[in-house]
Amino acid sequence: MTTTMANSMTDNDNEPLSPERVRRGRRVALLLFVIGFGPMLLATVMYYTGWLNPAGHVNYGSLVQPLVPVSQLNLIGTDGKRLADRFTAPTANRQWLMLTTAEGCAQTCESLLYLSRQVNVALGKDANRVARAAYLTELTLSQQQRLGAEYEAVEMLRRGGRDPVWPDAINPAAGPRILLVDPLGHVMMQYTPDNSGEDMLKDIKRLLKLSQLG
Incomplete structure (x- = not known):
């Protein structure tokens, strides 16, 4: 009897699957995929499209990816100290920074x-x-002298002992731009002359609202 049952099970295993069983198996596999990966896929779509995202993932400036540590730029402030050192100061003293860069300074x-x-x-x-x-x-x-007089609140930086290492994406040689540096010392966004003041203002206001530093 045992042999008969075993043979019966083997025969059943070798039977071709019916179309209905195939469809049912596919539905189960799809359901398991959605349960396991659905939340991750939804979060990814929301992040990159701004869909149902309260922060409205919309940037008017261009994101700098990967982020560039300001220490890599090797810039010195008017006080003779490294610009990067300011971003290791006590939390209460940290600021965001709008850094205008250009070769020469035409109109x-x-x-x-x-x-x-x-x-x-x-x-x-x-x-x-x-x-x-x-x-x-x-x-x-x-x-x-003229720019220093007209823009007294703008600190004019100079390079340190070696040339700054500018990634291609933010190199001043490619044209004047404004770099936005976060309170942790990362160049994270840039604005070209094509961007308006309203573009920058909207981005910065949103970042300040979300920022726990600066």
Whole structure:
């Protein structure tokens, strides 16, 4: 009898699956996939599209990916200290930074300096949470003096003992731009002359609202 049952089971195992059993098996497999990976896929879609995302994952500036540590730029402040050191200061003293960069400073560059000032003013009570600086190469002495007088609140940075290492994505040689540095010392977003002041203001206001630092 045992042999008969075993043979019967073997015969059943060798029988071809009916279309209905195949469809049922596929539905079960799909359900298991959705249960296991559905939440992760949904979160990914929400993050990249802003769908149902209260923060509205929409950036007007261009994200810098991967983030660039400001220490890599090897810049020195007017106090003679490394710019990167400011981002290791006590939490209460950290700020966001709008950093204007350009080779020389023609009209487009000056427009960005003016734009950063207007954005800072428009931040109102949060203006002190965002500092402004510039790294401008190949300036004449008269340009240095004039820009220093017109933009007193903008700290003019210089390079350290070696040339800054600028990733291609943010290299000043590719054109003037404003880099946004977070309170942890990462270049995380950039704005070109194609961006408006309103673009920058919206991004920065949202970042300040979400930020636990700066």
